[in-house]
Amino acid sequence: MEKEPATADDHQNKLYTPMSNQDPVVDKVADMDPGSGSGPGTNSSGQFAYEYPNWRDNGEFNFYTDNNLQLDMGTQQPFVHTSQSNMMSPANVGSVITPASPAEYVMHLQQYQNMRLEQGMKTENGNNASTAGASAGSVAPSGPPGSANGSGQFLPFIPPFLNPQALMGQYSGAVPGPYPMQPMPIPYPVPAKSEPPQPRTKVKPCDHCRRRKIKCVMVPDSNTCKMCQNKGMKCTFIDSSTGGTKRSFSSPENDAKRHKFEDPSIVPPPNVPLRETLPIKDYATMQGHSLLKKTLSLQYPRSSFYVGPTSIYDRLFLENVVLDKIDQFQLNKAYSIRKVANDVQFTLRDDFTEDLYEKSEWDVDSVERYVAPHGQKLIDLYFRTVHPSFPILHKKVVLEKYSRTHREFGAPLLAGLYCLAIQWWDYDPHLSQFPKPNVVSLHKFALKTFSDVIQRPKLSAVQAGLLLLQCRSSGSQDNNWLLCSQVVALAEELGLGLDCANWRLPRWERGLRKRLAWAVYIQDKWSSLVESRPSHIIEGKNWQVQMVASEDFPDKGDADQQKDGSADYENGEALFRQLITLSQILSEILDTFYTMHSIETVTTIDEVLKLAKPLQLKLRNWYHSLPETLQMNTLKPRKFNSNGYLQLAYFATEITLHRRIISALHAQKNECQPELVRVCRSAAQARLTASIEFTRNLKPEHIQSFWQSAAVNNFALIGIFATILYVTSDSTEEANGFKQQLFDYRWILKINSKSFDIVGEALSKIDGLIKNIPGLMGDYKDPSTAVPVETEVDGESRSDTSQSERSDRAAEQSEK
Incomplete structure (x- = not known):
């Protein structure tokens, strides 16, 4: 008997039958299309089996009988099915219809499920209308997305389904056939069954x-x-x-747990809008010109590791391996080996994961929010003030990456750059109109993120560590040596201690590697001095880097360098090269006198003086060979001058040498000739006096310039040396003289501490020591009334000779 057509009441009495888990909706779109020749609606010959007058009677097609759709929406009418209408339009009163084909039905079902999912997510996010005070007519579902509440109702919403009748004219001739309407093209991509499943x-x-x-x-x-x-x-x-x-790819709850600021001392950045540009995932495949395409140790997302001589990847059998056009071959999916020279190889590791990518992006976004929208201004300020004398970055590379997006940087590198540049915030006409960012929290956050990047060695990780060492803030703990050791370890992973002159790398990257290597060398030697730890770098053994040349400094001055408060590029290049040479002399002093072995073996004053003489000559020659542009009295109008920390480093090196002489002399004072004691102590006093005068003569152009990280301890070392000479004095008169010099020096630091926080920190270190020495702080007199001690060298008063001449005279006497 022929089945009677279903009425609207019959449909309303049916229950909604969900689709099978084995047949996801997105796959049924293709399965149920009459033109596909497959799926539950086809017969064995591939012809469509359902008859259109009866297709909705099949159990799979209960979509429009869902009682949950019978919504009381006020002005909106319930869904009804009529035989007079062949359109579906919930917005039209009293005229809501059945679809024209199974494919159209599945499209509507997919849209319906999207709306149910969205409605359920709103419920889970806390927008539950069933809370206290909600109206009785707005009962929210409490079950999973798309579930009904106790009354069988959902929160009111209007499903914006398309109107097939209005679109019929557009697709009426798409596919020939006897159907009232051809299947509507599905307006969303249909993933293949072989694709990975979407996140749950x-x-x-x-x-x-x-x-x-x-x-x-x-x-x-x-x-x-x-x-x-x-x-x-x-x-x-x-x-x-x-x-x-x-x-976000994860739920808000998990995202908050993973990315929250766990340290209560770190103030989160303000929630400001940022550029949403995605970073380049592989520089080698990017379009257009870029300096980053053929780099070795700046590629994202690859880390590079130097292959040492005892590695399993021996260069003998690597000579027989077939290489690609960039001298590289694949070990497995994640690892490859690249040859940059006949005897130098690097292992490259692909570090990319979605979680790492997301966390790195969140970290660098947090850094950018601390300073937004002033990031570009701070980068320009950094290259005007710090970069000339501390050239560890490549200016064009940094500007190229930042012009695309800040997300191409690691969080600690960008944070370190910002922390340093903020020191000159008030010297920029634009930035000075705004309040300074929270540099303490920014620095703390940078230190925390640095622990992540050291797992993935890149040149940018070394750069980040060096920058963070230069901007130690008062709110962080002093663990400079640990941070320095990590930087040196990263440099060893990247092979920075090797001579890269003939490597098959871009010329600019070879120059950057040399500058960066020597910056690590300088940091290691001066950290070894101020932290009293053994140096990691041993020249001639694990250090073969050639001295930097002029062609290794491609960043020359530009229009920005003409602005007030800029540093001189040419002067900065010369200063960096002279600091390398001075650091090599310091390294010799530390190896000769301050290793555990030398302290036990070099004990007599005769041995100490014999070993100190050639080192003293090297220091004198270095000082007299300085170009005029690196002298303290060479200043340019409206320009910062970094000569101060180079000269301070020289005095710290001199004091370190003479400190060992005074120590050996004091240990054998009963056995030494009085004349030898007088000459040695007179030379030491000359160094002390010269260093105090240097501090007194600092100009604002020196003070407001960039100072490297060892500056605090180097300033403190001058006061400590005065204290050593005080406690080793043989007479009360001599002790009083050194006491007056010590408090004269303290006064200089005190009056400069407000505008020069480095000397303020040095003063705190000095006072922390001398307050515990009897006879110093107890009967301390106001140093503002103290007259600087006039010392004599061979009958000449201080007014008759310059500080360098007096220092040289004393050195000559000690050498005799």
Whole structure:
């Protein structure tokens, strides 16, 4: 007997039958299309088996009988099925219809499920209308997304389904056939069955997919959905509650747990809008010109590790391996080996994971929010003030990357750059109009993120460590040696101690490696001095780097260098090269007198003086060979001058040498000839007097310039040396003289401490020691009334000779 057509009441009495888990909706689109020749609606010959007058009677097609759709929406009418209408339009009163084909039905079902998912996510996010005070007519579902509440109702919403009748004219001739309407083209991408499953966590659709009310399908290993990728659009999500947030791949709860600021001393950055540009994932494949395409140790997301001579990857059998066009071959999916010279290889590791990518992006976004929107101004300020005398970055590379997005930087590198540049915030006409960022929290956050990047060796990680060592803030703990040791270890991983002159690398990267290597060398030697730890770098054994030449400094002055408060590039290059030479002399002094072995074996004053004489000559020759541009009295109008920390380093090196002489002399004072004691102590006093005068003569151009990290301890070393001479004095008169020099020096530091925080920290270190020495702080007199001690060298008063001449005279006497 022929089945009677279903009425509206019959449909309303049916229950909704969910789709099978084995047949996801997105796959049924293709299965149920009459033109596909497959699926539950086809027979063995591939012809469509359902008859259109009866297709809705099949058990699979209960979509429009869902009682949950019978909503009491006020002005909106319930869904009804009529035989007079062949259209579906919930917005039209009393005229809501059945679809024209199974494919159209599945499209509507997919849209319906998207809306149910969105409604459930709103419920989970706390927008539950069933809380106290909610109206009786707005009962929210408490179950999973799409579930009904106790009354069988959902929160009111209007499903914006398309109107098939209005679109019929557009597609009426698409496919010939006897059907009342051809299947509508599905307006969303249909993933193949072989694609990886989407994350189980619920992800809100992006702006574009939300407006279209289509499923937002993520592209694997990407930060965009298929629809936006196909249309070349930016995949974003705008949350009305916050004004603008970035799309997240995880639930808000997990994201908050993973990315929260756990240290209560770190003040989170302000929530300000940032550029949403995605970083380049592989410089080697990017379009257009870039300095980064053929680099070895700056590639994202690859880390590089120097292959040492005892590695399993022996160079003998590597000579027989077939290499590609960049002298590289693949070990496995994650590792490859690249030859940069006949006897030098590096292991390259692909570090990319979606979690790492997301966390790195969140970290660098946090750094940028601390200073936004002033990031570009601070970068320009850094290259004007710090970079000329501390050339560890490549200016064009930094500017190229930042012009695309801040997300191409590691968080600690960008934070270190900002922390240093903020010191000159008030000297920029634009920045001075705004309040300074929270540099203490920014620095603490940078130190925490540095522990992540050291696991993935790149030149940028070494640069970040060196920058962070220069901007030690008062709010952080003094663990300079640990940080310095990590930087040296990174340099060893990257092979920075090797001679890269003939490596098959871009010329600019070879120059950067040399400058960066010598910056690590300088940091290691001066940290070894101020922290009293054994140096990690041994020249001639694990250090073969050639001295930097003029061609290794490609960043020359530009228009920005003409601005007030800039440093001189040419002067900075000469200063950096002279500091390398001075650090080599310091290294010899430390190896000769301050290793554990030398302290036990070099004990007599005769041995100490014999070993000190050639070192003293090297120091004198270094000082007299300085160009005029590096002298303290060479200043340019409205320019910063970094000669101060080079001269301070010289006095610290001199004091370190004479400190060992005074120590040996004091240990054998009963056995030494009085004349030898007088000459040695007179030379030491000359060094002390010269260093105090140097501090007294510092100009604002020196004080407000860049100072390297050892400056605090080097200033403190001058006061400590005066204390050593005080406690080793043989007479009360001599002790009083050194006491007056010590407090004269303290006064100089005190009056400069307000504008020069480095000397303020040095003063605190000095006072922390001398307050415990009897006879010093107890009967301390106001140093403002103290007259500087006039010392004589061979009958000449201080007014008759310059400080360098007096120092040289005393040195000549000690050498005799």
